[in-house]
Amino acid sequence: MLVEYRKRDTYLHKSNPKVLLLGTLIVIVASILWTHPIYCGVMLGLLIILGQVAKFPWSQIKWFFKVIIIPVVFIMVIQAFSLDTSLLQTPYKDVILFYLLPGQRLGFNLGGLLYGLAASMKIYMVVLAVAILGYTVSPSDFIQMISRVRFASRQFVFIFSTAWRFIPIIQKQITHLLDAQKTRGMELDKGKLGERVRKLIPIVTPLLSNSLETGDQIALSMEARAFGAKTKSKFIKPMRYTLQDRLLFYLLLIMLALMIFAYTQGYGVL
Amino acid sequence: MGTIISLQDVSFNYEKTKRKVLKGINIDINEGEFVVITGPTGAGKTTLCETLNGVIPNFIKGDLTGTITVDGLNASKTPVYQMASRIGMVFQDPDTQLFGMTVEEDLAFGPANLGLSFEEVMQRVERSYNDLKIGDLKDRKPFELSGGQKQSVSIGGVYAMLPKIIVFDEPTSMLDPIGKERVFSIVKDINKQYGITIVLVEHEMNEIVKHADKVIVMNKGEVRLQGSVEEVFSQVETLKELGLEIPQSIELSTKLKENHYIDKVLLTPAQVIAACNGFKPKVQAPAATPAVPPTAGAGNGRGLVHDPIIEVENLRHSYLGDHDDLKGINLSINKGEFVAIIGQNGAGKTTLARHIIGLLKPNEGAIKVNGKPIAGRSVAELSREVGYVFQNPDEQIFTDSVEDELRFGPRNLEKRPEYIDSIVDEVLDDIGLSKYRQVWPKYLSKGERQRLAMGSIITMEPDVIIVDEPTTGQDWRETLWIMDLLRKLNQKGKTIIIITHNMEIVTRYCNRVLVMSQGEVILDGTPKEIFTRRDKLQEAYLRPTDITYIAQNIAYMPDDIISVDEFYQVFREMME
Numbered sequence A: 001m002l003v004e005y006r007k008r009d010t011y012l013h014k015s016n017p018k019v020l021l022l023g024t025l026i027v028i029v030a031s032i033l034w035t036h037p038i039y040c041g042v043m044l045g046l047l048i049i050l051g052q053v054a055k056f057p058w059s060q061i062k063w064f065f066k067v068i069i070i071p072v073v074f075i076m077v078i079q080a081f082s083l084d085t086s087l088l089q090t091p092y093k094d095v096i097l098f099y100l101l102p103g104q105r106l107g108f109n110l111g112g113l114l115y116g117l118a119a120s121m122k123i124y125m126v127v128l129a130v131a132i133l134g135y136t137v138s139p140s141d142f143i144q145m146i147s148r149v150r151f152a153s154r155q156f157v158f159i160f161s162t163a164w165r166f167i168p169i170i171q172k173q174i175t176h177l178l179d180a181q182k183t184r185g186m187e188l189d190k191g192k193l194g195e196r197v198r199k200l201i202p203i204v205t206p207l208l209s210n211s212l213e214t215g216d217q218i219a220l221s222m223e224a225r226a227f228g229a230k231t232k233s234k235f236i237k238p239m240r241y242t243l244q245d246r247l248l249f250y251l252l253l254i255m256l257a258l259m260i261f262a263y264t265q266g267y268g269v270l
Numbered sequence B: 001m002g003t004i005i006s007l008q009d010v011s012f013n014y015e016k017t018k019r020k021v022l023k024g025i026n027i028d029i030n031e032g033e034f035v036v037i038t039g040p041t042g043a044g045k046t047t048l049c050e051t052l053n054g055v056i057p058n059f060i061k062g063d064l065t066g067t068i069t070v071d072g073l074n075a076s077k078t079p080v081y082q083m084a085s086r087i088g089m090v091f092q093d094p095d096t097q098l099f100g101m102t103v104e105e106d107l108a109f110g111p112a113n114l115g116l117s118f119e120e121v122m123q124r125v126e127r128s129y130n131d132l133k134i135g136d137l138k139d140r141k142p143f144e145l146s147g148g149q150k151q152s153v154s155i156g157g158v159y160a161m162l163p164k165i166i167v168f169d170e171p172t173s174m175l176d177p178i179g180k181e182r183v184f185s186i187v188k189d190i191n192k193q194y195g196i197t198i199v200l201v202e203h204e205m206n207e208i209v210k211h212a213d214k215v216i217v218m219n220k221g222e223v224r225l226q227g228s229v230e231e232v233f234s235q236v237e238t239l240k241e242l243g244l245e246i247p248q249s250i251e252l253s254t255k256l257k258e259n260h261y262i263d264k265v266l267l268t269p270a271q272v273i274a275a276c277n278g279f280k281p282k283v284q285a286p287a288a289t290p291a292v293p294p295t296a297g298a299g300n301g302r303g304l305v306h307d308p309i310i311e312v313e314n315l316r317h318s319y320l321g322d323h324d325d326l327k328g329i330n331l332s333i334n335k336g337e338f339v340a341i342i343g344q345n346g347a348g349k350t351t352l353a354r355h356i357i358g359l360l361k362p363n364e365g366a367i368k369v370n371g372k373p374i375a376g377r378s379v380a381e382l383s384r385e386v387g388y389v390f391q392n393p394d395e396q397i398f399t400d401s402v403e404d405e406l407r408f409g410p411r412n413l414e415k416r417p418e419y420i421d422s423i424v425d426e427v428l429d430d431i432g433l434s435k436y437r438q439v440w441p442k443y444l445s446k447g448e449r450q451r452l453a454m455g456s457i458i459t460m461e462p463d464v465i466i467v468d469e470p471t472t473g474q475d476w477r478e479t480l481w482i483m484d485l486l487r488k489l490n491q492k493g494k495t496i497i498i499i500t501h502n503m504e505i506v507t508r509y510c511n512r513v514l515v516m517s518q519g520e521v522i523l524d525g526t527p528k529e530i531f532t533r534r535d536k537l538q539e540a541y542l543r544p545t546d547i548t549y550i551a552q553n554i555a556y557m558p559d560d561i562i563s564v565d566e567f568y569q570v571f572r573e574m575m576e
Helices: A017-033 A037-053 A058-067 A069-082 A110-136 A139-148 A154-183 A193-199 A201-223 A243-264 B045-052 B103-113 B118-132 B147-159 B177-192 B205-211 B229-233 B236-241 B248-258 B269-276 B349-356 B402-412 B417-430 B446-458 B476-491 B503-509 B527-531 B534-539 B546-552 B564-575
Strands: A096-101 A105-109 B003-014 B022-030 B034-038 B062-070 B087-090 B165-169 B197-201 B214-219 B222-227 B308-317 B326-334 B338-342 B364-369 B386-389 B464-468 B495-499 B512-517 B520-525
Touching (some): A017 A110, A058 A110, A069 A110, A139 A154, B034 B205, B045 B062, B045 B197, B222 B236, B236 B248, B248 B564, B326 B520, B349 B364, B402 B417, B417 B446, B446 B476, B464 B476, B512 B527, B546 B564
Parallel strands (some): B034 B197, B338 B495, B338 B512, B464 B495
Antiparallel strands (some): B003 B062
């Protein structure tokens, strides 16, 4: 999890998860449709404002943005050198800033660069939207939301929630196993990449067998708490859905429809 | 009150094995009783519990014969979910029993499975909060709770299903003393106040004596003893033969009875204190004698010369940066010492130990091992000098056979093959696993796996061995086995550091005790010195052993008694 849920008294935290999920969906659809850096820039700006409203802990995600900066620059450079710009509508599609090789070969195209810039911004958009969603909606509300969906069986909901809850347990087990290896004289940080990966193999067996044992124990505990009962659960927690949430939800739906329509008319396309 | 659980001639063997794990068990339990089942590891206690709610044979397959009747239902022929509203079950590991994202959801899990309406489920959740006094945990995430809190929530989840019986399978074996106290107090309350029948599997005899109406002692799949606490604990020889711990109050009162000071065996410390306070000593208490267990060195107050092997200077550490988890520790441990670090969970014991092996880096301060600073040295490099045995052996056993496991460390240290062969043979003997040389470690018992984990460190021949909670979840026989092994290593010159919650092994084996509380070492001394400092122990939420507690509450006895033999010797001298 990039950023964990925190209980806060902000507008976003108080909103119905359905509204926030739809908002995130809009960002994802926009990232698929849009190729224009200005549109992507505006959306990114909007997400930053929403992050501020939600008191988003920027410091916790800073490392991730730093890590992906290299692939992002790489994408822009590759697009600038290699994109087939004939498909673009922008007037910059034929602007060559310089050539890498003599004889006017391998030109650095401004249109390609802008396309690459938009692609990079789309990565940030999606990551930020999902991170804000995870930060403002509690996992518990997520699961409640899923359990309301007609086709989601209780088993499916349970698998989802158990997986979510057991991630930290598995992470802790991995850390312990790696620590145990170090205390047995294994230099995990030395050697070439292949060698380092090979050194991790011994932890696979205990990790798997421990996980299987944990799984067995969970199944046993569930069984002892009537999980296999034939009766259908009627336990659905009421969720707050105010008039404001309702209005916002429909507004976002209209926005989504408009965005798709505008795309078909050429808006958002470079 | 009528019989609520009845087992008649019950035998069981797991699928694909012929070995009977239960052999002709006959037990009757009355409604509202508090029954404790005890016995050494492998006695069949857990298997017996799993037959009560039908998990065996419905979920875990095998051949079950005989009749098991629980609240009028045939347990082996009734679906487990149907049994669940009559008989609840709480297991050892709380992490695998919590299913909700919040405590509230977890408590609601069982009742929701029964198909109750939202309102009914919430009523039961509220009842769990109130009756078990866990309302303070309402909005917390289960995985953020302490061990004791988690186990309280899992009991709450079972309680919310309103069963008539709750079976507890070693519910406190993974908890610290505060957690244990919390859980035992809940278990006692739901039995005494709400009339729920309790079946508790437990190793800790001191707790059994305090709570049980009836005790069942099992061994090798059979019931060896059953009856009231008095009846069972009067069979001291049988209990010793089975390798079970005898509570110190019973051990002492048996000695007093054998020597005609009292006329019956007394069960609890309170009873012994009352009886002993009735005597008038003829002479005053002799001057305190140092009862320091034998160690490798010789010299100062603890029997050692000043020859530091570990030096810790102003060690500070903070996990989250908002507060110090270690607050400037200064410490020196001499070669050949046998040190116990005690304190509640979160006191900083493991954090301190992990710094000594280099798994954690200090925010401030320095550590030296054998006179050399450890800063800049890798954990692997340090492992030549300091060995670390983790609390859970399953998190440090990697290989496919016992022998390979013992070879893993010395091979990483690039020791010569002939040397590895000889040390592996030697250690296999020392840890008593020679006959399991080629066995997959998962097939060993928990005690044997703990020994293997220790053996895997011993083959690396470090000067210092740190063992994090070596006896957690072990029966008494295995506890003594492990501690005797550590004593042998200490006598060979190794410096031993254990982290433990078991005060009796501290007084039996260690010559120095460090008491930690809130990131600080608040006491440092011999067991005798430590256990007389009642104020400081209370500050760290610790209690001395029962025998020290008894002595401290008898007006004429010295405060620093730490063993039953010592108590009896002093008592006899004063009375004759």
